[in-house]
Amino acid sequence: MDLSRFPSFRLDGKVALVTGGSKGIGLAMACALGIHGANVVIASRNADDLQKVAEDMNNQGLKFSWIQADVTDKERVNDMIDQIVEQHGRLDILVNNAGMNIRKPLIEVEEEDWDQVLNTNLKGIFLVGQAAAKQMMKQRSGKIINISSILGGIGMPFQTSYAASKGGINQLTKVWASELSPYNINVNAIAPAYIRTPMTGAWLQDEERYKEIVRNTMMNRIGEPEDVAGPVVFLASDAANYITGHILYVDGGWTAK
Template identity: 85%
Template structure:
C-alpha cells in the first residue's frame, strides 16, 4: 500500500459552519475543526457569545468568523448560509448542532415547551440542513454532521420532547444520506451521552443523578466537550468518505451495556 495515498484527517481549505458554536459541545467542535485546518464559521443567537468564542479561536492562531442567526427562522437561516458562501465562496462542512432541552414529566409539559424544543432541535436541523444541502449539491461535495443524542434511541424519564426531537434527527440523517449520496455528500450524526456543558452543569451537580449517569456508562465517567472533538473531525474529513447514514454514539459505552 502506498501510505502517501491514505486519506487525511486534515481539513485545510475547507469551510465549516457550526451552529450553536459559541458554547459547550459546539464550541469544542469548532475548535477541533479549526485546529485541523478548516476555516470555521460559528453561529448562534447571542452576539456577545459569538464574539468571545471567535476571539478565543483566532487568538490561538486559527481561522474563525461568526454570524448571528436563529435556526428556527427560515429566512434567517438562508441569510446565514448566504453569508458563509458570500464570504468564502463555498460550504464544505455543516455541523448541525444548535439545540436545547426542557426537562419535565409528561403530564407537566406545556404545548409551548414542546414547540420550543422541537422548533430548535428538529425544525432548526431541517432548515439549516436544507439550506446547506442546496449549496453542497452545486459543489458536488459536502459533509453534513447532525448532532443527535443517545436519547434518540434510549428512553429516560422527563425527556419527552428532547427524545422525540433527537429520534427525528436520527431518521433525517438516514433519509438525507440516501438522497444526497449521488452528489458526493456524506450525512452522519453524532449521538453523545451526557457531556459536561453549561446546559448540563446543573443536573450534574445533583450527586444522585450524577452517580446514576456515571454508572450507566462502561467508562465510569461523564463525557467532556473534547470527547466529541475527535469524532467530528473524523466525520468531516476524507478519512470518512465511505461512511454515510451512520449514527456514531459517543457515550462511554452507555448504549452497549
C-alpha cells in the same frame, strides 16, 4: 503499498459551519475543526458570545468568524448560508448542533415546551440542513454532521420533547444520506451521552443523578466536550468518505451495556 492513497484527517482549506458554536459541545467541535485546518464559522443567537469566542480563537491561531442567526427562522438561515458562500466561496462542512432541552414529567409538559424544543432541535436542524444541502449539491461535495443524542435511541424519564427531537434527527440523517449520496455528500450523526456543558451543568449537580449516569457508563465518568472533538473531525475529513447514514454513539459505552 501506495501511501498516497490513504486519506487525510486534515481539513486545510475547508469551510465549516457550526451552529450553536459559542459554548459547550458546539464550541469544542468548532475548535477541533479549526485545529485541523478548517476555516470555521460559528453561529448562534447571542452575538456577544460569538464575538468573544471568535476573537479568542483567532488570537490562538485558529481561523474563526461568526454569524448571528436563529436556526428556527428560515429566511435568516438562508441568509446565513448565502453570507458564508459570499465570504468564503463555498461550504464544505456543516455541524448541525444548535439545540436545547426542557426536562419535565410527561403530564407537566406544556404545548409551548414541546413547540420550543421541537422548533429548535428538529425544525432548526431541518432548515439549516436544507439550506446547506442546496449549496453542497451545487459543489457536488460536502459533509453534514447532525448532533443527536443517546436519547434518540433509548428511553429515559422526563425527556419527552428532547428524545422525540433526537429520534427525529436520527431518521433525518438516514433519509438525507440516501437522498444526497449521488451528490457526493456524506450525512452522519453524532449521538453523545451526558456531556458536561452549560446546558447540563446545573442538572448534573444532583449527586444521585450524577452517580446513576456514571453507573450506566462503561468508562465510569461523565463525558467532556473534548470527547466529541475526535469524532467530528473524523466524520468531517476525507478519512470518512465511505461512511454515510451512520449514527455514531459517543457515550462511554452506555448503549453497549
